Amino acid sequence: MSGNKRVLVAGASGYLGRYAVKEFKSRGYQVRALVRDPEKIKTPGPHGEPAIEGIVDEIVKGDVTSPESLKDICKGVDIVFSSLGLTAPHPLHTSYDVDYLGNRRILELALQEHVSRFIYVSVFNADKMMDVPSIKAHELMASDLKTSSISWAIIRPTGYFSDMGRFFSMARSGHIFMVGEGEKRTNPIHGADLAKLCVDAAEGESREIAAGGPDIYSFRETMEMAFTACNKTPWITPLPFWLAEGGLMVTGLFNRNLADLLSFAVEALKFDHIAPAYGTRHLKEFFSELAAANTH
Template identity: 35%
Template structure:
């Protein structure tokens, strides 16, 4: 066997940051299924092991750059690292920007060939939203390096849509404006597969969603239909959404206003990415209702 053929069949190694999160777990499973060596970067190895996370568990603290010397020999780093609710005294800037910057610096220093990052779709429409601005600042830093990069921009997860189901369980769904804004949420497993395909293809960016596109009104109807209840829908003026966006930072703490402003901003825009995957939100809602 020649050296070239040995190289061609060599198993590749990926480091996955944010591996214990919803998407991170799917990424670990996807790369293991593809035959990669997976280093799952976790904050607490014992806790991650008890949860059944696969791959080789490597304990790091991404906010502390000195703990990240674990990427030697890796071919790829995929980061799904971020916070949706501020905790442990850390801000979005601390995690969504700086911790990812630490990962990027460590990857570059170790000679990793590609860095992939999970961003959000339509970040440009969400100016002033701290969570998104921290992520966008990191993407801009990533683009300034020489490392090959893929930025994954999902439209939203199935789990996010459970808010519609929960409102329907309460008897009424509230939406803003005429309810005709569109989105195509995606299951975490489908997103992991689409992301891995895009990374392998060397894509610079992947705006990605699931196979089915809904308006907000259609999401409300789906929730009520799943529960087999008549639809009760209240439309709020979109001006109210914009007003709440403006005052939230002044009347609520950061751990409340941060995720709320992201949600309200996303509700005011179409969030439709390339259609990928085979899992359908209707099936997810039925599983939630039936406890499957």
């Protein structure tokens, strides 16, 4: 029950953030959306995530790397939900700047304004990937949140369908370079299914919630499914991990931020990511929807 509570959604223009806005609204919350670019939320996102301009109650413009732009974002707010994170390389800012320092700034403002609960989205299996800069940054934030005086929930999802959408884009181009043999398995989750879980976490005890989707596939099976969805014969070239890691080292000499973000994609392929299953949406259907959208 929302009881007409007010929630700040940070990362509202992103894949998960848009579904979170929609879910909070459907349950009667008043939603304030923190976005960098209000234009962006006027149209749906690239993986079918909804346009939200028409449904949010309030839009505030801010960038977590500019503290002065965040003034008053938590004023009058009961709950903060943050799926704010750096998922594409930035020329100046690192995961540490955005995922950690940026989210911590929001936490500090939430504490000042006596917000009652903070829901933060980190990553499943983070403990196995602590050498990856983006994971370390998420976990610094998670740790500060847990030791703060606010009531909290930390969501730990496997990959999102939007992330699997990258395989779809590569399959559509006709070829995928796959790091490793692709035999590790995961159960990715749709943003709308994950958003339900995130909003369920708005009430109750402080807790961590690991979550994946209903179907488990190996990475190779996922890639093959993407090829099938776009009516192409699978053409997948495996790259040994040593070669990918060598490539990352060379990339890092020219573009440290890109190499740091890509290191997650390589590390994540080394083991299974199977979290408790939630949701009803299936990856196969998601790929079919992407294929249908691309034929128009």
